[in-house]
Amino acid sequence: MIASGQRTGSKTPGSGWVWRTMNSLAGAAVFVAPLLALVAIWAIVVPLFEVNPRIFPSVASVADAAADSIRDGSLIRHIGASLLRVGLGTLIGVVTAVPLGIAMGVSPAVSSFLTPLFRFFSVLAGIAWIPIATLWFGYGFGAIVFVIFNAVFFVVAYNTLLGVSTIPMTIRNAAASLGARRWALLTEVLLPGALPNIVTGVRTGLGFAWRGLIAAEMIATNVGLGYMLFVARDFYRTEVIVLGMIVIGLLWLLIDRLLLVPLERATIERWGLVRRT
């Protein structure tokens, strides 16, 4: 019991801080090593078997493609367009879904009535909306943001609803008996109580949205990572395709590991509400 008190040892920066930095650096090295090994294999195999560049590119040609597209600004433009769409759609989705989900989750009767509806729509989330979105909004920015919004909105609203309705009644009663009124109940109990589910919802919804984005960009626009890949296919530019795939993978890893996972760690796991790896 005394030993575990050290967990709150943020007051001792000295050796602990160095230790933690070393640890996370070592962790990063262990994580990156297999990926570097993969690149090495790629660098050896492609020249060795004289793979046709129209089938699979060499490391050097992908690096050249990267340098070219960075120099002429096209890579940044595609990335920027994709991120803007995902960011905007997700933002609108989360901002509208969370209040709605909480409002619906407050009454158990209402939430159990609405659950099948939201489940149905979260099943459709993302890609299935592409045909109708492009018909309603035409090809371009509006349709894609709508698809992203849809992917995020229903999944997050459903999860928020679920989250609020799984907060034990005793916890709500406890807050009420300690004098919490409507607004305090919302900010102090319902929102933090539903947060684990909200975070899960955002993670899942963003996963659907990211895939939806790539699909929609292949179909319905002339800028963005999906478009970059799909156009390169017309000219058998496999080095651009592989570059795009790597960028897409890295971007998602960054979003997931730097944004979503730490958020989960900082809240849910510390509170002991959910344990996962």
Place this chain on the structure above:
Amino acid sequence: MSIVLKLWSLYVRGTNRWPVIATIVPFIPVVALWSIAANSGMFPRAFFPAPADVARTFVALTYKGILPDYLQDSLIRLLTGATIGVVLGIPLGLLIGSSKWAHRVCWPVLLFFQAIGDIAWLPILLIWFGFGLTTMTFVIVYTVLFPIVLNTVLGVESVHRDLARAAQSLGASRMRVLWEVTLPGALPNIITGLRNGLGYGWRALIAVEIIVGTSGIGFMMFDARRAGSTVEIILGMIVLGTLWYIVDAWILAPIERATGRRWGLVTS
């Protein structure tokens, strides 16, 4: 006793005996609202068809046999992809989960390839295999594979070490431990993985059918989009939603719950 209480009692008892009712009833007001909105003339009918139009199209397409054919195509593709994904994924997951070295080497690679995502593979697959079944199957397998592998690994790691030790001390060989202890212990996670994988696979299938498009529900929707027929798009969405709802809520989720709950591995 008031009439309201009587009706409520009837509803509660009805849904208790037939849970399907609780699933269907909430959709009645939605369809009613949709019908009112469509018939009010707020939006042009071609843009925003009424439920009756969609129902008529459903009957017509079913009668012509187009809808059942497309549905069959989509389901067979999904099923083929899922089967291959399971057959590859579970052994891979067991291997990675039970060896520390395999885990260290494969985990980052898995995460990276999962991050690339199925759809991003489409362009290069189209170059490799052309517009055809191989491309579609590859994408579905790719989508289904990762959730299964990642969850199997989690499952294997969640099996308590003492269980394997107990089996070994009772005389089980390494293979027997894998079969009798590790696999059943990881099963709840594997099924969660399968459920997630199919969820993603379903969406990937629609995207592939839209882009590669020769047949299937996704193709039907996008073909209708080209012709500007909202009715068929919405019909496609409803079919997709309903079908997946049935599969997920009435087949996969109960199996997941049954394995987890029965063995007391999942509480709540």
Place this chain on the structure above:
Amino acid sequence: MKTLSLRNLQKTYFDPYAGSQVTAVHDVSLDVEQGEFVSVVGPSGCGKTTILNMVAGFIPYSGGEILLDGAAVKGPGPDRGVVFQSFALFPWKTVLENVGFGPKMRGVPKADRDRIAREYLELAGLSHAADRYPNELSGGMQQRVGVVRALANNPAVLLMDEPFASVDAQTRMTLQEELTRIWQERKPTVIFITHDVAEAVFLANRVVVLSKGRVLDQIKVDLPRPRVWDHLMQDETFKRLSAQVLQMVRSA
């Protein structure tokens, strides 16, 4: 001086599964005086938790009245502190924030409510755990937090719903002794629901026995304080009172 009175309290509700009205509490009248510790015992299903929930304001009552200092009780409020069997601590708040929650709801500034919370944590011997989260504590420690969280709000009545039922036997005895100590220091008015007869007698000034939604009987407990298990275990009066209550509960 009466603090809390229940007059002909009654609770019926509609059970949609049975399709009929069910009566959980028939007719309960009870007066609790300022600074009194009342235990309510009874077999499961006797309506004791229902009564507590009505007094706390979590569920409405169908007949009779509940008066607190002469005013009718309506809905939950800070004048009635509740300690739950499941602890009901906010998992997303530290121990300090949990205890300071009531003062925060009253609009007490942060520095002051932290001071209040620390004072109460010290009362429960929990000063070292102030910055931890509830899930990092043992069950016994969690319920200590639950008790002082309710006390820190200065309620007129403290309602305790089988608060020690989900901790182990050893810890339960310690918690019971601590509760009598805190009660002696602060003299709060307490209604303590339990199905454990020895616990009821050990803690209370008065034990109320409930059966099928009615008050069966009441017994005064005038054992000396401070009460400690080591002494009372062998005490003849304690044994006699416990046996008496037990017999009532079993005949109920």
